[in-house]
Every structure is written in C-alpha cells, then in structure tokens.
Amino acid sequence: QKPTGNTAAKTTVGPTRAPVSVAVAKNLQPLTASDDAAFKSNPDRGFRGSTAVDVYAMSIQRNMRSYAKELIQSAMGQSDMNPLDTTMVMQNYFYLTGFNDRDITAKGLEAIQTFYEVQMEMGIKGQPRFCYIRNTDNVAGEDATQEITLRHIDQVAPVIKKVKDGIQAFSICFIGAWGEWHGDYYPHDKKVIATAVMEKLVIPNGLYGLIRLPEYKNLLKGTKVYDRIGVENDSIFGKIPDMGYGTGGLDEGTDQWAQLVKEAAYTPQEGELYWNSWLTENNVTVNGFKVIQQLSEHRFTTLSIHHSYLDMGSSNASAMGRWKKDAITQDWLKKNGILYDPNWFKDKNGKAVSRNVFEFIRDHVGYRIAPKSIKVTGNSRPSATIQVEMPLCNYGFSAAFNLESGFAILDENNNPVKTVKAGTPTDWHSRNPTNYNDGKLLTHKVTANCPLPDKAGRYKLAFYLKNPLGVGAQLANDIPFENGYNILETIEIG
Numbered sequence: 001q002k003p004t005g006n007t008a009a010k011t012t013v014g015p016t017r018a019p020v021s022v023a024v025a026k027n028l029q030p031l032t033a034s035d036d037a038a039f040k041s042n043p044d045r046g047f048r049g050s051t052a053v054d055v056y057a058m059s060i061q062r063n064m065r066s067y068a069k070e071l072i073q074s075a076m077g078q079s080d081m082n083p084l085d086t087t088m089v090m091q092n093y094f095y096l097t098g099f100n101d102r103d104i105t106a107k108g109l110e111a112i113q114t115f116y117e118v119q120m121e122m123g124i125k126g127q128p129r130f131c132y133i134r135n136t137d138n139v140a141g142e143d144a145t146q147e148i149t150l151r152h153i154d155q156v157a158p159v160i161k162k163v164k165d166g167i168q169a170f171s172i173c174f175i176g177a178w179g180e181w182h183g184d185y186y187p188h189d190k191k192v193i194a195t196a197v198m199e200k201l202v203i204p205n206g207l208y209g210l211i212r213l214p215e216y217k218n219l220l221k222g223t224k225v226y227d228r229i230g231v232e233n234d235s236i237f238g239k240i241p242d243m244g245y246g247t248g249g250l251d252e253g254t255d256q257w258a259q260l261v262k263e264a265a266y267t268p269q270e271g272e273l274y275w276n277s278w279l280t281e282n283n284v285t286v287n288g289f290k291v292i293q294q295l296s297e298h299r300f301t302t303l304s305i306h307h308s309y310l311d312m313g314s315s316n317a318s319a320m321g322r323w324k325k326d327a328i329t330q331d332w333l334k335k336n337g338i339l340y341d342p343n344w345f346k347d348k349n350g351k352a353v354s355r356n357v358f359e360f361i362r363d364h365v366g367y368r369i370a371p372k373s374i375k376v377t378g379n380s381r382p383s384a385t386i387q388v389e390m391p392l393c394n395y396g397f398s399a400a401f402n403l404e405s406g407f408a409i410l411d412e413n414n415n416p417v418k419t420v421k422a423g424t425p426t427d428w429h430s431r432n433p434t435n436y437n438d439g440k441l442l443t444h445k446v447t448a449n450c451p452l453p454d455k456a457g458r459y460k461l462a463f464y465l466k467n468p469l470g471v472g473a474q475l476a477n478d479i480p481f482e483n484g485y486n487i488l489e490t491i492e493i494g
Helices: 033-039 055-059 064-076 106-121 136-142 146-166 190-205 214-220 255-266 276-281 288-297 306-310 321-325 330-335 357-364
Strands: 021-027 046-054 089-095 125-131 209-211 229-233 302-304 369-371 373-379 385-394 404-410 416-421 444-451 457-466 485-493
Touching: 021 485, 033 357, 046 055, 046 064, 046 106, 055 064, 055 106, 064 106, 089 106, 106 125, 106 146, 125 146, 146 190, 190 209, 190 214, 214 229, 214 255, 229 255, 255 288, 276 306, 288 321, 288 357, 321 357, 373 485, 385 457, 404 444, 404 485, 416 444, 416 457
Parallel strands: 046 089, 046 302, 089 125, 209 229
Antiparallel strands: 021 373, 369 385, 373 385, 385 444, 404 416, 404 457, 457 485
C-alpha cells in the first residue's frame, strides 16, 4: 500500500538537472471507530497484564526459557476477544521467598534475566515487582529482613542493567505482602528501601519508579530521585470520597489526590482495581464514569486488565466488563472536562457510532498521538535536505514515555535509509501539565531537517515513534503503518 503524494514534478535545463523543489502540504486523516484494532498494539501504554514468577522454582527448571515463555503466553490469553492478545506491558511479580534468608543464587539471578530476555523477545515491556510475601497467613515464614532485602537489591542491580530496555517502569516494592508496603513481619525503613531501589536500580538505568502512594513518595521529597517517581495505585474505585475501601487515603478531596493531580504529568502512572471476588463479597460496584475521571486527572499510562475483568470466568459479568454496557457520549466528556477526539465517535463514512466506557478507557489510557497535517519543503536532489513540519495532538491520558520519535526516509521495501530524531514524546501532554483544570487541548509542533539518500529513486517519508526494543507505535491517523513506520508521503529523488 503506497500513499499518494503531491511532490512537484522534476524539470531539467540543458544537459544538467535543475534543483527540484519539494512542496507537500496536506492534512492527515484521523483514525475512526472503524480502526480500533489498529491502535491497541502500541507499546508502553494501555491495558497491561500480570505474571507471577517464583524465582527459586524457575531457577531449578531444566529449560528456563520455555518455562518463562509459557508463563507469559498464559497471561496474554488465547482468544481474539481477549484484549491481552495485544498487551504490550506486563506487571512481573518476582517472588524471592525461596531466598528470604540468604543470597539469591547464581541460578536465581539467571532466572530473572532469562525471564526478561524472553519477554523482550516477544516485544513486551515489564514492570518488575520484587517481593517475598505471597501468603498473608505465613508472613513470618515468607518475609525477609531489611538486611537481606538490601543485599538482594545489590544482587539484582547487574541484571536490571542488562534488561533495562525491557522495563516500562520499576515498582518500588520489596516490602510487605505482594510488595505493597503493608503486612510485613520484619521492621523495614521504607525510606531506606525506596532510596536503595531508586539509586541502584532505577536512576542508573534511565528508568521511572512506581510507588504505592503519594504519601510514600513524599518520604523522598527534596531528593534528586523524587521527580522520577510515579504512583502504582492498587485500589482504584474512581473519583469518589473515602468509602473505607482501603485506598491508603488516596481519595477524592484529600491532599494525596490533589498532589497526584499536580505531579502526575511527568512520570508514568499505573494501577488496578480490586479482584472481582472482593467486590462481589463486599457488594461494591465500581462506576466506570468515575474511573474515567480518576484516570484522566491522574494521567494514567497503564491499567491492569486482570483485576475485575479477566479474573472472572465471564469477563462481561465483571466490574470492568459491565462498563461495556455504559454508553459514553461527547456531551458527558465535555461536561466533565475529559479530552477526546471527535473522530473516535465516527465510522469511516463519518457516521456517528455509539461507544462505551470500556472502549474509551482502553483507547485513552496512555498516549493517543494524532498529527494534524504535514508540510515538506526543500530540494529533492540526492544528498539534499528537506524541511519537515508536523503539528500533533495527544488525546490520551498521559504523555508518551520511554519512546523516541523522528522522521525516516524509507526505500520501496519500507526499510529506513535515513533517519533523524525529532520531537520529545515525554512533553506531548494532552493538556496543561501544571494545571489540570486548564482543559485546552495542546498542539505540539515537530520539525526536522531530514537528509535525503545519496541515490535517486522513489522513497517514502515516514514518522516513527518507538521504544528501546524497537517496537513501533501507530499514530491515530488513517495512513499506512509498515515495518513500525507511519508513512506520510511518497517522494521522488533525482
């Protein structure tokens, strides 16, 4: 599939060729409701899955690679109806219970590294979550002392350095049941543990940290690592006041809520609902509209699709599944100050279609980058340079973290011949990063001087948005997406 162009025709004067100008100026068509499937495989955003690895058990496997792949594939799902078939982020529990009174063995460290290598080969990024307690009935037998914990942080540091490209964000965990900083048996200095994780595992590898609550993040206020920490909220109930659900005080109207609204734009934010069994046992429902408000105000990058969805035999009967029956309208979004793309409510023919809360969350957690137009000027002779200008908007809840962007010249097989970095995806906020209440949709202009190939011929101008694993993201535009590149225009060089 080749995009059409309006490149100026070539002319010659006498025996030599005159400079050939390039003059491209066109609007880019947006994706519509007909194109949902094209967007949901984008990396470092959206619904995320969950795996659990007993590091000791994996360390004694004869074939660690096949063991790891089986764990990951089972968490991804096997059906086209399962949104995890295209998940690009996994939360990875690494239970160190088998080493809670000693060093991690060499085989144990190999198991952690092997798991990540396999996951990276599958193009999936992870959120590592190291912890000891997985059974709250046996905290004394499973917990580790602070001394052991700090030793393990030192031990895993070389492994994290090797697999850093496969990490979407790093959970500041280790303490308590499931690494959630509660229910620990031995006393732990939370500030000491958090500082060690950030200084030894996160900052040296150019990563972002995730911590359970703004209250815990404040333990590191005034330090050089503070601005690299997001929140990992494991108690999402939407924008509601304290209902006694165990949210750790992160509720509407609290200082913690307001703090996260103020700080959320600059780091990835992540979270999950409770298991659906808890909601059922306690006769609690989760209002999807209230959740949209929370995800928007706290600028969520990823959200668990396991909790209160895939944990049910019939996912449509789960808390999140029921959101599919809740119609969402442009009027409601406008009234509540939620940004959206009007084209998301249309089909390819421009006809209005009905949408629901589940779909809106699925398509807006993380980034949703939509360039508006493309302008190209310059000389199309070999080895010349063209000037490219492309304004874009982000309709997603968060900026695009962990991604590099730029323009590329592709050959006819869609392989890059020339590339140039352009744009700063972490700055592509949908709205004012310092003031959420300023709901104006922002426009970001990406410009570049793009070098052309040395040889004459037909080429394609493309835009790329990719993570360190080389996984490309598709723009929210109805343009060809080939080999990880968004193809903007065909140009003749000669």
